[in-house]
Amino acid sequence: MENEQVIIVRDLVKKFGDFTANAGLNFHVDKGEIFGFLGANGAGKTTAMRILCGLSSPTSGLVEVAGYNVKTHAEEVKKRIGYMSQKFSLFEDLTIWENMRFFSTVYGMNKTAFKERGEMLLRKLELFEKRNRLVSTLSLGWKQKLAFTVAILHEPSIVFLDEPTGGVDPITRRQFWEMIYEAADNGITVFVTTHYMDEAEYCNRVTIMVDGRIDALDTPAKLKEKYQVNSMNDVFLALAR
Amino acid sequence: MNRFLAFVKKEFLHIFRDVRTMMILFIMPIAQILIFGFAITTEIKNASIAILDKSKDEVTRELTQKLLASDYYTVSDYLSSEAEIESSFTKGRNKMVVVYEPQFAQNYEKNGVAKVQLLCDASDPNTARILSQYATGIFASYGEMAQSNGIQAEVRMYYNENLDGFYMSIPGIMAMILMLVSAMMTSISITREKELGSMEVLLISPLKPIQIIFGKVTPYILMAIVNILSILALSYWVFNVPVKGSMALLLFECILFTVLALSLGILISTVAKNQMVAMFMSLFALMLPVILLSGFIFPIDNMPLVLQWLSNIIPPKWFIIIVKTIMLKGGGLAHVWKETLILVAFIVVFVGLSVKKFNVRLQD
Numbered sequence: 329m330e331n332e333q334v335i336i337v338r339d340l341v342k343k344f345g346d347f348t349a350n351a352g353l354n355f356h357v358d359k360g361e362i363f364g365f366l367g368a369n370g371a372g373k374t375t376a377m378r379i380l381c382g383l384s385s386p387t388s389g390l391v392e393v394a395g396y397n398v399k400t401h402a403e404e405v406k407k408r409i410g411y412m413s414q415k416f417s418l419f420e421d422l423t424i425w426e427n428m429r430f431f432s433t434v435y436g437m438n439k440t441a442f443k444e445r446g447e448m449l450l451r452k453l454e455l456f457e458k459r460n461r462l463v464s465t466l467s468l469g470w471k472q473k474l475a476f477t478v479a480i481l482h483e484p485s486i487v488f489l490d491e492p493t494g495g496v497d498p499i500t501r502r503q504f505w506e507m508i509y510e511a512a513d514n515g516i517t518v519f520v521t522t523h524y525m526d527e528a529e530y531c532n533r534v535t536i537m538v539d540g541r542i543d544a545l546d547t548p549a550k551l552k553e554k555y556q557v558n559s560m561n562d563v564f565l566a567l568a569r
Numbered sequence: 570m571n572r573f574l575a576f577v578k579k580e581f582l583h584i585f586r587d588v589r590t591m592m593i594l595f596i597m598p599i600a601q602i603l604i605f606g607f608a609i610t611t612e613i614k615n616a617s618i619a620i621l622d623k624s625k626d627e628v629t630r631e632l633t634q635k636l637l638a639s640d641y642y643t644v645s646d647y648l649s650s651e652a653e654i655e656s657s658f659t660k661g662r663n664k665m666v667v668v669y670e671p672q673f674a675q676n677y678e679k680n681g682v683a684k685v686q687l688l689c690d691a692s693d694p695n696t697a698r699i700l701s702q703y704a705t706g707i708f709a710s711y712g713e714m715a716q717s718n719g720i721q722a723e724v725r726m727y728y729n730e731n732l733d734g735f736y737m738s739i740p741g742i743m744a745m746i747l748m749l750v751s752a753m754m755t756s757i758s759i760t761r762e763k764e765l766g767s768m769e770v771l772l773i774s775p776l777k778p779i780q781i782i783f784g785k786v787t788p789y790i791l792m793a794i795v796n797i798l799s800i801l802a803l804s805y806w807v808f809n810v811p812v813k814g815s816m817a818l819l820l821f822e823c824i825l826f827t828v829l830a831l832s833l834g835i836l837i838s839t840v841a842k843n844q845m846v847a848m849f850m851s852l853f854a855l856m857l858p859v860i861l862l863s864g865f866i867f868p869i870d871n872m873p874l875v876l877q878w879l880s881n882i883i884p885p886k887w888f889i890i891i892v893k894t895i896m897l898k899g900g901g902l903a904h905v906w907k908e909t910l911i912l913v914a915f916i917v918v919f920v921g922l923s924v925k926k927f928n929v930r931l932q933d
Contacts, residue, residue: 381773403775411773416766421586422579433575434774462586488773 332359334486334517335380340389342375349375351540352389357519359485362512364531364548365521368568371537373521374490380519381488382406394485407436410479410516413490417475420464424455427463428478435482442481449477469500473507480511487511489520493527505530525561534560536567543567572776576784583758584788593754598746598796602803605738613699618665619646619657624673628683632711636667641703658690665689665700739804740892741865743823744885746800747793748859751830752837753851755789759838760847778927786831793827794820813899822895822905825912826888832919833884839926859885887911 335357342350349372357363367373378384380393382402391398394408418427425446432442450456453473463471472492479487489508493501505527512518520531528534528548535545544551544567551563584590618636622629636642646657648666657663668686670676677683687704689697762768762785771781797820804810812819833855841847860866862876863885869877880886887908894900894908902909 383769383772406773406775409773411770413766413769416770419579419583419767422582426579426582430575430579431774434572434771434776436572436775 333357334359334394335363335519336390336392337376337380338390340376340379340391341387342372342379342384343387348540350379350386353542355535355542355545357486357517359517360512360515362508362518362520362530362532364528364534365519365537366523366528366534366564367521367537371568372540373537376537377488377490377519377521381409381411408485410482410484410487411490412475412479412487412492414472414492414494415490417471418463418478421462423460423462424450424466424474425459427474428459428481431478432481435484437482445481445483449481453477469496472496473500473504476504476507476511480516484516486517486519489518491521491523493522493524501527525559525564528560528564536564538568573780573784576776576780577787580758580784580788584792590754594750594792594796598750599799599803601742601746602800603807605742606804606808613696613703614640615643616641616664616696616700617645617662618642618667618700619648619654619663620644621648621651621654621666621668623671624669626672626674628674628677629669632669632685632708633667635707635711636704639703639707641700654688663690664693664696665704667704738865739800739808739810740889740896741859741863741885743797743800743892744826744863744865744888745856745859746796747823747827748830748833748855748885749851750793750796751789751827752834752855753848754792755785755831755834756837756841756847756851757844758789759785759835760841760844763838764843782835786835789831789834790824790827793830794824797823797827810896812896814895814901818902818905819892819895822888822891822909822912825909825916826884829884829888829912829916829919832916832923836919836923836926839923858883862886863889865889884912884915 333356335355337353337355340350340353341348353376365373365377375384379386379391379398382393382398382405385399393405396404396408398405418424419430422430428446428450429442432446437445447456450459455470455474463474466474476487476489476492479489493504496504501524508518508520508530520527522528531548533545533547534551535542536551537543544554544563546554548560548563552558552560555563555566557563557566584594620633622633633644637644642665645663646653648654648657651668654666654668657666666688668688670684670686673683673685685708687701689701691697759768759782762771768781772778776784801812801819805812834851837847837850837854841850862869862872862880862883864880865885869880869886872880891905891908891912894905898904
């Protein structure tokens with residue numbers, strides 16, 4: 329089942345009154361893939377991502393995530409995805425462990441499974457000894473890494489990352505991407521939006537949205553070849569201008 | 570259910586770890602009760618007065634004694650001439666000067682009429698009115714005893730025999746605190762979640778919106794109940810305000826009002842974009858009307874007609890009527906069913922509007 333498709337989007341249209349935010353999107357994402365979702369601000373990325381997460385329903389078109397239609401089976405979809413955004417990582421006035429326990433219960437993990445997996449993930453981050461510290465005492469980089477850990481705590485089939493590395497230093501970004509790769513190796517599909525073009529290079533495949541349409545969708549190498557440029561940055565500029 | 574409990578637990582942790590929230594939830598209600606009970610009282614004790622006795626006979630002395638025998642006055646000065654009156658107001662803290670006319674006892678015995686003048690410092694009109702009324706009463710009763718003719722009016726103040734100002738403010742304070750704790754705190758805590766972006770994370774999670782809302786509201790219902798009990802306990806043991814009616818009914822009405830305030834808080838949070846807006850909306854949309862228009866401080870019957878109409882859409886007005894009826898008059902559900910239904914109607918409207926707003930937002 330190498331080519332199992334965990335996200336299928338066909339002719340997705342989303343309109344807000346007269347304004348069309350998504351004008352007929354078509355793409356799919358394979359299991360275990362790291363899928364980069366790029367686009368200028370206002371290109372319609374966030375709208376599409378909200379629809380994929382079941383936060384908003386499409387005007388028309390078919391959207392299937394983790395094998396379920398988001399329009400009719402949003403609840404099933406929600407159980408099988410993880411989500412993390414730059415804006416909010418974790419509850420600051422709760423400790424690391426309390427945050428993890430809260431989200432594990434919300435995602436329906438049983439206690440023993442949580443203890444085992446939670447401890448394992450925290451030890452990997454070398455945060456297990458500090459698990460009773462308030463999240464507010466952590467630096468932004470640590471918070472983001474921890475937030476990612478929490479997002480994959482319940483072993484979702486897909487994790488959505490909305491600009492996860494915004495405002496984070498290059499070393500932490502590097503470590504963050506190592507975590508992403510590890511998750512992907514364990515079969516978790518990663519759907520990531522970013523404004524950093526070097527990060528786009530790390531993705532298996534990349535889409536670039538312009539004005540509500542998908543103008544390019546391929547591996548970074550092929551995109552560079554197609555537009556005859558040396559970096560994803562130039563691909564982006566060629567398209568989004 | 571586990572999800573819901575985990576959510577409620579998280580909310581409690583938020584509350585217990587935030588010193589300011591804790592202060593608002595627990596210290597403020599008690600402080601307000603004590604302040605209203607002890608400081609803002611409409612009755613007067615030991616107001617200092619001055620006496621200008623131009624007659625100095627046994628009748629004036631007896632009258633002065635009678636004034637002092639009440640708890641209302643203490644004499645700070647005995648004046649010797651009218652010239653000193655003005656300065657006794659400005660220099661001293663005298664609230665009233667009592668002036669007996671010359672040959673007071675003689676006039677009284679001969680003509681049955683003697684004149685006493687009460688000069689009050691009306692820069693504080695309420696105090697002035699009350700002080701002069703008390704004194705007039707004392708003089709009148711002396712006159713009646715002496716000659717027992719004319720019409721005697723016997724006045725009894727029902728439901729609040731001593732005319733304690735505090736009786737009047739207890740229901741109002743309860744309305745205010747419940748509004749504050751329930752409406753303001755929930756609207757702030759929901760908008761905080763929106764502002765931080767955690768609301769999005771929660772909505773994406775398998776938690777249902779209804780679980781999120783109820784999870785937000787549950788801790789505040791419990792807090793409100795704690796507050797209700799502490800207010801009642803304080804007013805009973807510290808200020809001796811009795812609960813004449815059924816305690817169960819009173820608690821039921823309080824919880825009903827709490828639910829109303831919570832639904833209002835939810836409504837505010839669906840409209841407000843951030844915590845600041847939520848707080849200002851709660852303060853201006855809730856606190857001011859509660860204080861000004863609910864009949865808490867200013868009697869509704871004395872308001873202009875337009876404001877009287879307006880007061881009908883202020884929920885605390887009905888709550889205050891209910892609490893007064895149950896606590897002070899000992900009324901039962903038969904006496905307050907109409908007001909109770911009005912509260913229920915408010916809840917239905919607020920919840921309906923919130924659900925509508927919430928659904929509109931999810932559509933986007």
